[in-house]
Amino acid sequence: MSATILYWAGGFALLCFTLGLGCATVRLIRGPGAEDRVLALDTIYINGMLILLVLGLRFEAGLYFDVALLIALFGFVGSSALAKFLLRGEVIEP
Amino acid sequence: MTELPLWAAVPAALLLVLAGIVTLVGSFGLLRLRSFRERMHAPTMGMTMGAFCVALAATVIASLLQHRPIVHEWLICLFLFMTAPVTAILLMQSARRRQRGRPDAPDEAE
Numbered sequence: 001m002s003a004t005i006l007y008w009a010g011g012f013a014l015l016c017f018t019l020g021l022g023c024a025t026v027r028l029i030r031g032p033g034a035e036d037r038v039l040a041l042d043t044i045y046i047n048g049m050l051i052l053l054v055l056g057l058r059f060e061a062g063l064y065f066d067v068a069l070l071i072a073l074f075g076f077v078g079s080s081a082l083a084k085f086l087l088r089g090e091v092i093e094p
Numbered sequence: 095m096t097e098l099p100l101w102a103a104v105p106a107a108l109l110l111v112l113a114g115i116v117t118l119v120g121s122f123g124l125l126r127l128r129s130f131r132e133r134m135h136a137p138t139m140g141m142t143m144g145a146f147c148v149a150l151a152a153t154v155i156a157s158l159l160q161h162r163p164i165v166h167e168w169l170i171c172l173f174l175f176m177t178a179p180v181t182a183i184l185l186m187q188s189a190r191r192r193q194r195g196r197p198d199a200p201d202e203a204e
Binding site: 080 | 104118
């Protein structure tokens, strides 16, 4: 009984995270400015990390946690580096 | 999956559903809101509340399954809570500085 409840709740959460990935991907492709694209990339990283956490709950495997931690780390490094580049690139490119 | 007690499975399932809904609302707001300054706020919901709910559910489930407290999901939560404002501040600074040069930016015109 409780395994069934958790299975369907995890499935619903995975569906929501995947739809969120789709929304962020549309914004990544369509976004009018470069900041929108960086923000969408950040959202994609967070949604992928949450998907991995829920998959780790579902399969009861501890490896997913390490992958999620690495994704959170690289997401922060990537989006802050891109934002820093946008912050300084304005001097060269008007 | 070994059987969890029902009093733990229902709150964990509710937390997972809440995390899914909150993250979906945040990502949909990223798609739907009009200007960048509004869009900036939407994904932070998934970043804070979604990660918090998933970490709480994972803590409850793993602690009951292994009969000892498992708290390592909170490492991700702590890291996200520390780094999300840094990224937001850098992005907002760059957006302000890039929009200052061109007053007819599409974000301001809408």
